[in-house]
Amino acid sequence: xxxxxxxxxxxxxxxxxxWLFGWGAAMVLVVSFVALALLWPQPKLQREHWRxxxxxxxxxxxxxxxxxICGALGVFLLGMVIWSGLRGTQSPxxxxxxxxxxxxxxxxxxxxxxxxxxxxxxxxxxxxxGRACAWLAPTVSRADLPxxxxxxxxxxxxxxVAGIFAFAVMELVVSDGDEPHNLAVATMxxxxxxxxxxxxxxxxxxxxxxxxxxxxxNLFSRLSPFETRDHVVGLRRPLSGLAALKPVAGTVPLLxxxxxxxxxxxxxxxxxxxxxxxxxxxFFDDLGLSAQRAFEVTFxxxxxxxxxLIHGFYRLGTIGxxxxxxxxxxxxxxxxxxxxxxxxxLAYVAAHYFTLLLFQGQAFWALISDPLGNGSDLFGTAxxxxxxxxxxxxxxxxxxxAFVVGGHVLALTLAHDRALALYEDTKLAVRSQYWxxxxxxxxxxxxxxxxxxxxx
Amino acid sequence: xxxAAKAGLLIGAIAIAVVAFLxxxxxxxxxxxxxxxxxxxxxxxxxxxxxxxPSAPPPPVPTRIRIRDGAVVGGAPDIKVDKGETxxxxxxxxxxxxxHLHGYDITREAEADRPARFRFEADLEGAFEIxxxxxxxxxxxxLVARLLVEPS
Numbered sequence: 219x220x221x222x223x224x225x226x227x228x229x230x231x232x233x234x235x236x237w238l239f240g241w242g243a244a245m246v247l248v249v250s251f252v253a254l255a256l257l258w259p260q261p262k263l264q265r266e267h268w269r270x271x272x273x274x275x276x277x278x279x280x281x282x283x284x285x286x287i288c289g290a291l292g293v294f295l296l297g298m299v300i301w302s303g304l305r306g307t308q309s310p311x312x313x314x315x316x317x318x319x320x321x322x323x324x325x326x327x328x329x330x331x332x333x334x335x336x337x338x339x340x341x342x343x344x345x346x347x348g349r350a351c352a353w354l355a356p357t358v359s360r361a362d363l364p365x366x367x368x369x370x371x372x373x374x375x376x377x378x379v380a381g382i383f384a385f386a387v388m389e390l391v392v393s394d395g396d397e398p399h400n401l402a403v404a405t406m407x408x409x410x411x412x413x414x415x416x417x418x419x420x421x422x423x424x425x426x427x428x429x430x431x432x433x434x435x436n437l438f439s440r441l442s443p444f445e446t447r448d449h450v451v452g453l454r455r456p457l458s459g460l461a462a463l464k465p466v467a468g469t470v471p472l473l474x475x476x477x478x479x480x481x482x483x484x485x486x487x488x489x490x491x492x493x494x495x496x497x498x499x500x501f502f503d504d505l506g507l508s509a510q511r512a513f514e515v516t517f518x519x520x521x522x523x524x525x526x527l528i529h530g531f532y533r534l535g536t537i538g539x540x541x542x543x544x545x546x547x548x549x550x551x552x553x554x555x556x557x558x559x560x561x562x563x564l565a566y567v568a569a570h571y572f573t574l575l576l577f578q579g580q581a582f583w584a585l586i587s588d589p590l591g592n593g594s595d596l597f598g599t600a601x602x603x604x605x606x607x608x609x610x611x612x613x614x615x616x617x618x619x620a621f622v623v624g625g626h627v628l629a630l631t632l633a634h635d636r637a638l639a640l641y642e643d644t645k646l647a648v649r650s651q652y653w654x655x656x657x658x659x660x661x662x663x664x665x666x667x668x669x670x671x672x673x674x
Numbered sequence: 675x676x677x678a679a680k681a682g683l684l685i686g687a688i689a690i691a692v693v694a695f696l697x698x699x700x701x702x703x704x705x706x707x708x709x710x711x712x713x714x715x716x717x718x719x720x721x722x723x724x725x726x727x728p729s730a731p732p733p734p735v736p737t738r739i740r741i742r743d744g745a746v747v748g749g750a751p752d753i754k755v756d757k758g759e760t761x762x763x764x765x766x767x768x769x770x771x772x773x774h775l776h777g778y779d780i781t782r783e784a785e786a787d788r789p790a791r792f793r794f795e796a797d798l799e800g801a802f803e804i805x806x807x808x809x810x811x812x813x814x815x816x817l818v819a820r821l822l823v824e825p826s
Contacts, residue, residue, distance in 0.1 A: 612799075
């Protein structure tokens with residue numbers, strides 16, 4: 219009874235037909251071998267390459283005024299979510315909060331980040347409030363704020379891992395995770411935790427590593443050619459943003475949580491999971507849990523197991539890559555190649571959710587006019603209906619397979635370039651790549667298999 | 675590898691991809707290629723098994739679903755149709771119920787002695803759920819059936 223199973227999904231995807239599954243799988247292999255032969259012999263993506271937008275556009279786009287407007291809009295939308303969640307109708311589809319959080323924000327911002335860069339940084343309401351406080355506090359208290367604590371190395375991205383996992387639990391496990399009131403409360407709890415952490419470690423330090431949503435959208439924004447440096451928007455070489463990712467503790471588990479939660483959401487509709495879930499549910503039933511709790515615990519077990527399997531599979535590949543020599547530990551290799559999982563994560567998210575964004579995203583217009591679901595019509599758009607005919611089943615299938623194969627190509631390219639930079643000996647670089655190639659073929663085949671299951 | 679060889683390999687790979695796609699796609703007429711021979715038989719078979727199921731109705735025969743004690747008898751079925759077909763679904767319940775077909779956004783009431791009747795043309799492709807609002811309000815799994823409309 220997760221959100222994706224019912225709730226906000228008006229039209230879901232048909233499984234991709236067998237012939238397309240076969241064609242997609244064949245293409246993955248063709249692409250892999252062709253890429254090995256075609257890709258460059260010297261690393262190309264590791265060097266920084268950035269220049270401001272032409273025409274002097276880079277400076278005004280990242281100016282203080284634009285930042286202020288974006289930050290204010292972010293704070294306004296955060297307020298809208300909490301207000302409509304607490305005060306509005308509790309029907310998930312008629313209230314602004316669920317569609318905004320799960321579709322417009324969670325899915326829409328991934329698309330925006332990939333196209334236009336780290337836009338969320340400008341709109342991030344917690345960052346905006348934190349910076350406003352940091353600016354106002356010394357004036358009000360007439361004294362300097364105490365220096366923030368140093369961000370602990372070992373913490374790394376772990377708070378973000380916890381945050382994204384919590385989001386996935388809310389979306390896929392909690393029975394009432396799409397109820398507006400629960401979403402408003404969760405948003406307030408997350409806001410409070412974020413403000414406390416920013417007060418402790420400083421706004422920018424927390425945003426950069428700990429704040430789950432910032433870290434999440436920043437990962438995808440690294441696929442974009444746009445990057446802001448020193449208040450100037452500029453262009454970078456395609457894919458170089460990912461190569462410049464500095465992995466810290468928790469970055470590898472973070473990617474496992476992202477890929478694993480999409481995998482579980484896809485598999486939860488398929489026969490494999492619907493076959494074993496009742497047995498697990500009965501087990502928890504026998505332990506004395508109510509039917510709803512047993513259902514939730516079962517899905518929590520499934521979600522966690524899927525994430526651990528994804529993580530384990532990737533680590534297995536890096537252990538294999540270590541065996542070719544070169545003197546790197548498996549953990550070093552896991553971190554050195556973790557950026558290659560970002561396009562794969564994008565492929566999973568895009569293939570699985572792009573129709574949800576396409577359909578339910580249209581509901582934004584009706585909901586922004588009637589956020590509480592009480593019949594108001596603020597902007598005259600409350601009557602807008604979702605047009606489910608904007609894309610047919612065939613086109614959906616082709617896009618899904620294109621996302622998966624495209625993600626595979628990008629991951630392969632990034633891994634190739636990193637291997638060349640990492641290993642002094644070209645022979646080792648090539649041999650280590652076979653392991654990474656196996657990992658990627660595994661992830662890509664899994665993605666195709668999920669699409670061929672019921673509901674994709 | 676020379677750049678000419680690389681370009682040749684790339685063009686060759688793209689050509690293989692395009693040809694394989696065109697050949698594998700079932701809407702094409704059967705031509706003698708082996709790939710087509712491998713993939714197309716499964717397609718008519720699928721169609722045949724779809725048609726054999728009682729849940730894939732030619733227009734005059736409605737799909738019948740029964741709800742007893744708040745649960746679908748025999749579990750929520752998949753109703754497979756091709757785009758453009760007229761779909762008829764009759765849902766009988768042992769208590770008053772409100773049934774909603776997502777996407778098409780059709781809602782029908784059922785009473786203990788009067789089943790809910792759906793009749794419409796399947797003009798939207800995709801998978802759509804029929805849910806029981808009564809079950810949803812009671813905190814039970816609301817899924818009554820899934821309508822799968824495949825491209826014709």
